[in-house]
Amino acid sequence: MENQNYEPIKKVSIIISKGSLVDVYPGLIMANGARMEGIEASLFFTFFGLDAIIDKRMDKLKVPTVGNPAMHMASILGIIPGMSAIATMMMKREMEKLDIPPVREFIEMIHDAGAKLYACKATVDMFHLTEKDFCEQVDGVLTVGEFYEISAGAQIIYT
Amino acid sequence: MIKELNGKKYELSDDGYLKDWKQWDEDIAKAFAEELGIGELNENHWKVINYLRDYYEKNEVSPSLRKITKESGVSTKEMYSLFPNGPAKKAAKIAGLTKPKGCI
Numbered sequence A: 001m002e003n004q005n006y007e008p009i010k011k012v013s014i015i016i017s018k019g020s021l022v023d024v025y026p027g028l029i030m031a032n033g034a035r036m037e038g039i040e041a042s043l044f045f046t047f048f049g050l051d052a053i054i055d056k057r058m059d060k061l062k063v064p065t066v067g068n069p070a071m072h073m074a075s076i077l078g079i080i081p082g083m084s085a086i087a088t089m090m091m092k093r094e095m096e097k098l099d100i101p102p103v104r105e106f107i108e109m110i111h112d113a114g115a116k117l118y119a120c121k122a123t124v125d126m127f128h129l130t131e132k133d134f135c136e137q138v139d140g141v142l143t144v145g146e147f148y149e150i151s152a153g154a155q156i157i158y159t
Numbered sequence B: 001m002i003k004e005l006n007g008k009k010y011e012l013s014d015d016g017y018l019k020d021w022k023q024w025d026e027d028i029a030k031a032f033a034e035e036l037g038i039g040e041l042n043e044n045h046w047k048v049i050n051y052l053r054d055y056y057e058k059n060e061v062s063p064s065l066r067k068i069t070k071e072s073g074v075s076t077k078e079m080y081s082l083f084p085n086g087p088a089k090k091a092a093k094i095a096g097l098t099k100p101k102g103c104i
Helices: A021-036 A046-052 A083-097 A102-112 A121-126 A144-150 B026-035 B043-059 B065-071 B075-083 B087-094
Strands: A012-018 A040-045 A118-122 A139-142 A155-158 B004-005 B010-011
Touching: A012 A021, A012 A046, A021 A040, A021 A046, A021 A083, A021 B010, A021 B087, A040 A046, A046 A118, A046 A121, A083 B043, A102 A118, A102 B075, A118 A121, A118 A144, A121 A139, A121 A144, A139 A144, A144 B043, B004 B026, B026 B087, B043 B075, B043 B087, B065 B075, B065 B087
Parallel strands: A012 A040, A012 A155, A040 A118, A118 A139
Antiparallel strands: B004 B010
């Protein structure tokens, strides 16, 4: 590739703001991919994105079947009880085939790869959460100001 | 691209990986490790290299980092300390395999 003239990316800060299974994975894949290329990576979980690091919820994220035209299915079918569970199960199976780990294992992998994981202070306060609600890989709760501080020199990616 | 080492010629791909994994030997592994800034290969490096070569022989593709850590007995943390700044790519190169193609 003709990239010799550009400075390589050295650091990324990835924001995960939504909590469904399909919303969480892109950010996790990008963070892990960054570390595999030797790029420094921080993950910042905000609003419903926090579900990916809440110990009691992270194993139960679902694929939404309503309000998503890319599902190529009438929304009216999506409201049938159990549809989301079926879609979730199918997606998890496909991901396993590609060697994409479940959320909890992925979070551990990314943490062990040296990325930092942070929860958003405003959301933590809004949902009345404490540090005990999070999985052990979480490095701390940050205000938006602190997030910008640790992101000095980084590319910020919002998902 | 041709790399010459101790009188033996190795054919490399454009991105610097060995073109034919069967051309691999310990000398080229050591030379690649030096080139990648890893220095002397220790017992754990060899554990990963041997696992990768076994896997490639059976599957004809480089394993994902997840697979390496699950099957070779070397953890994610160790992989990053053995092969800093690019565990899957660096390990594959030293083991004489092609550049890993997966995203994980």
